[in-house]
Amino acid sequence: MPRRELLTGNEAVAHAVALADAKVIGIYPITPQTTIIEKICDLAAKKVFQPRIIHVESEHSAMATVIAASYTGVRAFTATSAQGLALMHELLHWAGGGRLPVVLANVNRAMAPGWSIWTDQNDSLSQRDTGWMQFYCESAQEVLDSLLLAFRVSERVMIPSMVVLDAFVLSHTSEPVEMPDAETVAEFLPEYRAPFRLDVEKPCSFGALLRPQHYQEIRVQLQDAMEAAVAEIEASDELWKKLTGRGWGVVAGYRTEDADILFVTSATVASTARAVADRLREEGIKVGVVKVRVFRPFPFAAIRRALAGRRLAVVFDRNISYGHHGIFAQEIKSALYGVSGAPPLACFVGGLGGRDVTRETIETTLRSALAKSNGRLFAWI
């Protein structure tokens, strides 16, 4: 019988990193990520696992150390939030372009100014084009499972992964988490064997000047690997389901079978949305919820399957691309372009800087979209 523990989202990250037996961890504090690195240091002090922890002086250096460690052929991890992730931006490209299976936990926090420590997704979504996979989580259990999955998939496709969790709502909220045993983890996540690494027996240079005739070829390979990663995520998710009974999918539906109206969102807002769907169904409004769990690689096929043929889809974004609108909404629209039976989309942006997204918030979006029958393109909530 697997052990159950009461863990915050951040503690779940630390336990997952210990289960994955990461060898090098670069750490730097930032609210609300800090309790991840505190817990990692605590687990290391208690010899739960024995990583080399590098206490760097900035997030930029944290990412630099784990990139270098990954080039040296070991499993490497770091965690951050908001400004820290933005500071890492240059090196996120370095990890993606270098095809390094680094894993990073990002606690979603709004970007300054003015200072905010509360959740929204603009920090991680600003890193969309850096060549990283992105997983958005809803529960502490999903965080733990996603991290193990991220290590596995990253090491199979050689693309870094970012596991994302909402500030406070998830990072600092305790939930019961089923802990997989060591054998299960070992079967799911075997020891990392780097296909290339810094080795004095076989001297190679990594990251040297790429002339125009080579640069694009290497980026084509990254794009191909990213496209192939969707199937790899689905297969690894299946395996995890077989081992533990838990699968999360790339896109997760709730009461969607007979739904006319879909509420499409990501991360913890999905939990609240399910409660709203239940309430509206009591009134006879057939609402279903679609949670987009994997943002990169974008799950085009799963999105089309989930949305095509519905009367209306309401997309709720806890983020915004200024001058356009919600970022998930843009991506979903691009997935639906030219698809027959694509529903009209009503796009809402809300919950920025930690503003509560309550059942009423979600109900309002659904009712106002329904009232306008085929929705308004974009609205704040």
Added chain:
Amino acid sequence: MHRKPRLQGRPLWNVPSDEIYGQGHLACPGCGAAISMRLALKALGRRTIIVLPACCFSVIDGPFPCSAAGVPVLHCAFETAGASAAGVRAALAARGDDETLVMAWAGDGGTYDIGFQALSAAAERNEDILFVCYDNEAYMNTGIQRSGATPMSAWTATTPAYPGKAEPKKDLAAIMIAHRIPYFATACPTYVDDFLMKFRKARAMRGFRMIHVFSPCAPGWQVAEAETIALGHLAVRARVFPLLEAEEGGRVRRLNVDPPPLPVADYLRRQGRFKHLKDGDVKAVQAEVDRRWEELTARCERPARLDGRAPRKWRLPSFERLQGPRRLV
């Protein structure tokens, strides 16, 4: 009397013959950094991993899929040499390899300026790495722009107006010794024995070691390619670049070469980057050099022969004969 010029009075028979670096590299002729890398690897051996931030060596080492190094090279982002070297070292330790030396090899920009934060932090953590700054005193890879290492009065493309750079060079030795690191040394490829001794010593130590290498740059300093070695002599003898060591967190400080000083004008007047200097400007540079020398060497042991005899009288090599005619480009 005609004497054959010798470097520090000794022949170069303890230079290892193993050529680890140099085949087909892309450095400019006369590049001080290329000579230094060749010598450094001779002292360090093949169990070395080089971590290269953006600098001239990002180009010198060769484009994909080529590398002139006989050892592994990791190209890293400009500001990350200290952190990247620490990451490689930690991962090697995790793999059970405590023997391989990780050497960050950064230019002055990647050391004094953009790389300083990660460098200072790696020094403070006493990371088990060797950090080498090859100092050509400006952003040479991008075409001679001012850096924190550019000396007072030097012309650069971003300090074109008379009298050149207004501020003195940042005092790297003082800053790094203040970090209480196990080993800090300055080295100059002209003084080959001293250079090799310092890299060998650093190789044998553990913890954070740093060597600051004087690295003349023919195009950047506007000198002829053949001047590199002569400029090394002049910089050391005019006290512009003192050769020293600091061990045990600065408790032991040693001046390695202490010849009778030459006027700084002898060093400045050989370089195109200082050709606009008026006598008053040279005086100001001389005052700055003197002040720096006093500060840096005040607590240093002076060089002495190990057998207790008085140091041999310095014979000043004749540069004109050694290096050919003086020529400004």
